[in-house]
Amino acid sequence: xxxxxxxxxxxxxxxxxxxxxxxxxxxxxxxxxxxxxxxxxxxxxxxxxxxxxxxxxxxxxxxxxxxxxxxxxxxxxxxxxxxxxxxxxxxxxxxxxxxxxxxxxxxxxxxxxxxxxxxxxxxxxxxxxxxxxxxxxxxxxxxxxxxxxxxxxxxxxxxxxxxxxxxxxxxxxxxxxxxxxxxxxxxxxxxxxxxxxxxxxxxxxxxxxxxxxxxxxxxxxxxxxxxxxxxxxxxxxxxxxxxxxxxxxxxxxxxx
Amino acid sequence: xxxxxxxxxxxxxxxxxxxxxxxxxxxxxxxxxxxxxxxxxxxxxxxxxxxxxxxxxxxxxxxxxxxxxxxxxxxxxxxxxxxxxxxxxxxxxxxxxxxxxxxxxxxxxxxxxxxxxxxxxxxxxxxxxxxxxxxxxxxxxxxxxxxxxxxxxxxxxxxxxxxxxxxxxxxxxxxxxxxxxxxxxxxxxxxxxxxxxxxxxxxxxxxxxxxxxxxxxxxxxxxxxxxxxxxxxxxxxxxxxxxxxxxxxxxxxxxxxxxxxxxxxxxxxxxxxxxxxxxxxxxxxxxxxxxxxxxxxxxxxxxxxxxxxxxxx
Numbered sequence: 001x002x003x004x005x006x007x008x009x010x011x012x013x014x015x016x017x018x019x020x021x022x023x024x025x026x027x028x029x030x031x032x033x034x035x036x037x038x039x040x041x042x043x044x045x046x047x048x049x050x051x052x053x054x055x056x057x058x059x060x061x062x063x064x065x066x067x068x069x070x071x072x073x074x075x076x077x078x079x080x081x082x083x084x085x086x087x088x089x090x091x092x093x094x095x096x097x098x099x100x101x102x103x104x105x106x107x108x109x110x111x112x113x114x115x116x117x118x119x120x121x122x123x124x125x126x127x128x129x130x131x132x133x134x135x136x137x138x139x140x141x142x143x144x145x146x147x148x149x150x151x152x153x154x155x156x157x158x159x160x161x162x163x164x165x166x167x168x169x170x171x172x173x174x175x176x177x178x179x180x181x182x183x184x185x186x187x188x189x190x191x192x193x194x195x196x197x198x199x200x201x202x203x204x205x206x207x208x209x210x211x212x213x214x215x216x217x218x219x220x221x222x223x224x225x226x227x228x229x230x231x232x233x234x235x236x237x238x239x240x241x242x243x244x245x246x247x248x249x250x251x252x253x254x255x256x
Numbered sequence: 257x258x259x260x261x262x263x264x265x266x267x268x269x270x271x272x273x274x275x276x277x278x279x280x281x282x283x284x285x286x287x288x289x290x291x292x293x294x295x296x297x298x299x300x301x302x303x304x305x306x307x308x309x310x311x312x313x314x315x316x317x318x319x320x321x322x323x324x325x326x327x328x329x330x331x332x333x334x335x336x337x338x339x340x341x342x343x344x345x346x347x348x349x350x351x352x353x354x355x356x357x358x359x360x361x362x363x364x365x366x367x368x369x370x371x372x373x374x375x376x377x378x379x380x381x382x383x384x385x386x387x388x389x390x391x392x393x394x395x396x397x398x399x400x401x402x403x404x405x406x407x408x409x410x411x412x413x414x415x416x417x418x419x420x421x422x423x424x425x426x427x428x429x430x431x432x433x434x435x436x437x438x439x440x441x442x443x444x445x446x447x448x449x450x451x452x453x454x455x456x457x458x459x460x461x462x463x464x465x466x467x468x469x470x471x472x473x474x475x476x477x478x479x480x481x482x483x484x485x486x487x488x489x490x491x492x493x494x495x496x497x498x499x500x501x502x503x504x505x506x507x508x509x510x511x512x513x514x515x516x517x518x519x520x521x522x523x524x525x526x527x528x529x530x531x532x533x534x535x536x537x538x539x540x541x542x543x544x545x546x547x548x549x550x551x552x553x554x555x556x557x558x559x560x561x562x563x564x565x566x567x568x569x
Contacts, residue, residue, distance in 0.1 A: 002288060004529060042526065046321040049473050049526060092528070215314045217323065218525035222285040223278075224330045225316040229309070237307040239330075244285070 488514025
């Protein structure tokens with residue numbers, strides 16, 4: 001069930017250039033069903049008016065803790081980045097459907113591919129897959145060295161390749177350059193739309209799950225702001241909502 | 257004794273609070289948060305004859321204290337709304353106001369004829385003011401004679417009272433209101449969104465794929481208040497007011513301006529519990545202001561002291 005809760009901030013730190021990790025204490029953690037779900041955060045009364053959708057990067061049900069990683073970019077995330085430990089933040093969640101971990105079995109290999117601020121939700125996924133006995137390989141793409149985060153955390157769960165577009169850290173190039181040499185049974189990915197599109201084109205023969213991003217209004221499926229078309233739809237009117245049907249979709253389910 | 261019950265053409269409302277069309281889907285999403293029977297009424301998402309996908313994304317952009325939207329009347333079409341959505345809503349003790357949209361006059365007439373026969377539809381809201389569709393919508397809402405004619409045609413076929421949703425994107429909204437009153441409208445709903453635009457800092461191009469969108473949220477409230485203040489003095493049919501309402505105080509202000517009930521739109525996106533919260537807070541606010549019943553607030557901005565109020569149940 002989706003909850004609305006005033007949650008206490010128990011930690012906030014900048015982990016890369018303009019990338020923040022926010023930790024909160026929240027009862028709604030018990031409602032999380034899978035990695036890749038998100039929360040909707042209200043950062044101001046009227047300006048900005050709408051909530052910000054932010055993915056859950058990890059959670060601990062026993063400790064009732066939830067971590068989110070976001071990029072300080074617009075007005076809303078700038079206000080959020082100014083909040084400190086002890087303050088309360090209005091959260092709606094958990095929202096959406098995440099990555100299905102039941103699609104892979106112990107002993108199989110999962111490839112997790114993240115781009116930029118699409119990397120965070122893969123962290124909880126990685127933890128849960130490892131705990132299940134799945135071999136996990138990560139390919140994490142960033143723009144430049146100062147934007148890289150969580151490399152050590154991912155390394156604890158499995159082999160991790162980091163790429164930067166400008167070559168200032170790790171491998172120079174895109175995540176797809178690394179992916180072509182890797183063997184795996186299932187592929188989970190989250191990142192910018194051009195990256196998702198490229199991955200879907202190249203790996204449509206694989207078991208593939210993609211997490212999409214879209215501008216949202218309500219976050220619960222009522223406003224129809226974040227709809228996407230379905231492929232091979234002759235009627236032209238069939239759709240999926242990123243917020244409530246997604247944000248994670250099976251390859252081919254929606255038109256990216 | 258209730259302080260909030262209101263009677264309007266076709267509508268016996270437990271309270272004058274209802275979610276606005278387009279901001280509540282067909283109720284399913286919000287039914288996971290609270291019992292929809294708490295609401296005074298529900299204005300369902302605009303319905304057209306055929307299913308519509310609507311506009312490409314991005315469909316929303318934020319502005320100071322508001323948002324622009326250009327959804328484009330996405331809806332599953334008349335057959336599905338009548339066959340699935342309205343029957344589903346009938347499990348709740350709440351009257352439905354069906355928002356009727358179309359591209360040409362015949363579309364409006366066809367939707368109105370069918371949807372007004374559904375038992376839980378107690379009134380229609382004629383959408384002549386959607387700024388986000390290429391044909392129909394707002395073109396009917398900016399020319400008084402056209403609006404009057406359309407109202408008349410829909411009145412002829414509707415089994416329930418017809419409210420007309422007015423656009424603020426006109427030079428003279430009083431003229432529009434009088435025209436639809438002449439056309440036989442039983443009530444007005446106002447205001448729809450204001451046409452606006454936002455540009456992307458990096459590209460310099462519009463953020464919305466539709467380029468323009470409708471502005472809603474707290475930013476538009478003073479415009480709505482002014483327009484309801486003007487229109488409520490010029491017509492004798494009741495007004496359901498809307499435009500940036502997010503608190504019990506906002507509701508009272510709309511009543512003062514001349515509204516007889518209100519709809520809450522964008523605020524539902526920010527706080528899914530906003531409608532029941534407002535309903536809960538209104539009685540205490542009325543007490544504090546010295547009113548026994550919310551109808552006593554209606555038109556206070558322009559009525560002579562002691563003048564009797566209308567629409568009290």
